Amino acid sequence: MGTRVTLALVGVSIFALLAVGLLFYGFIGRYVVEREEERMLSHAVKVAGQVENLATGSPGLAGVEAGRALQMLLYVDLQVLPAGAAIMVFRNDLPVAMAGPATAKLEDYQELYEPAVILAAHGAASRVVDVPQLDATLVLAAVPFTFEWDRGLVVMTLPISDAVASRRGLVGVLLVSGAVAVALAVALGLGLGSRMARPLRRLSRVANAMSQGSYEEPVTGAYPGEVYELATSLETMRREVKRSEESLRGFVASAAHELRTPLTSITGFSQALLDGTAASDEERQRSAAAIHRESTRLRRLVDTLLMLSRYDSGDFHSHTASVDIGRLVAEEIELLVDTGATEHDRILLTVDGEVAAATDGIMLRQAVANLLRNAVQYGGSDPITVGVERVAGQVRISVANGGAPISLDERAHVFSRFYRGRSSGGMEGFGLGLPLVKEICTALGGTVEIVDHPERTVFVVTVPVSRA
Known part of the structure; x- marks a missing residue:
């Protein structure tokens, strides 16, 4: 009993943990992505302002010093972004500067210009996009700005896998929580199982005694909830079976006594006829009459018993x-x-x-x-x-x-x-x-x-x- 309760509680705990964990894991993933979209957009707006100020203060940004200054600005801004992020600055449709992972290639990221222009058609915006050219799903933020007399665009990207990397630590937390929950379930199951098994063992002992024909031990003790109803029903059954058993024994004893009296008379008078004790015609007549009287009484008793038996079993047919x-x-x-x-x-x-x-x-x-x-x-x-x-x-x-x-x-x-x-x-x-x-x-x-x-x-x- 205790083992089954323990296994049931462990199973329920694991199922609940998995269900809640998966829901929580998915929710955290969506929440983190939304936060990263807001963060990337906010940072892209900041970078666009910095680049616009740098272009205003340094006309003809194509110069070597100005280019280095812009590149340095992007690298500084990149430090506050998650690993895997990249920043690009476009002038018209040409890339001016880029800062990103060491493996990033400018020609690969140049494919992002068209989707970025579409995204920023009505102003600064960010969203998650699939980029088949890079075989990746990215958080993309695009902010338009004025690049001297040309159109400028700041583009920031972050792979979705890097955006949700922070939630990976939840796996460890969930595993630890699961281990604690299973341990508590085992302890609780053993305790509940033992508590539930005690009254059931008492009932089982009484039931076993009844199955062996002993109805003397009453069902006693305190029982919780539905077990109390079971104990009450078992005690009622014990009393009824005991009463029925006593009634049956009394019935058999009484029937045997009632049968023995006429049988004794019939045996005695028939023996008198057989051994010649009833010698005269009058004695033989008296013996025969006694045998007839007692056999009639015996038949009436048997008929009554059979009739009662039919009523008890319902084996009768009434004619209304x-x-x-x-x-x-x-x-x-x-x-x-x-x-x-x-x-x-x-x-x-x-x-x-x-x-x-x-x-x-x-x-x-x-x-x-x-x-x-x-x-x-x-x-x-x-x-x-x-x-x-x-x-x-x-x-x-x-x-x-x-x-x-x-x-x-x-x-x-x-x-x-x-x-x-x-x-x-x-x-x-x-x-x-x-x-x-x-x-x-x-x-x-x-x-x-x-x-x-x-x-x-x-x-x-x-x-x-x-x-x-």
């Missing part, structure tokens, strides 16, 4: 149709009475007008049946009231029974699989009825909840009138 909810509930009540599960006058049904919904009737019927059986089984001898009504686009089915009330701490667990409250006592059941009701309601887009009541236990199922 218009369902008369009041009639559906009434049919389930009649079924309980017909099977002898309860008395006819114990359950009181109230339907608020015609209540219909577009839903899966089979699934809803199963949820209602479970709630009714739950009320009959745990409601004691108290009457059971069932209500069906339509409220704000929702169908509301309430089932209220007496018996021992469900305490507040038990309410948080009644929809957990295999949970059986303290009031269940030795009553038959697996603790899967209410969890199945909850899964069905969720699948239908509705809810199931326990409503507060001072004396009774009230379950309310709510499903939408029409499914989206």
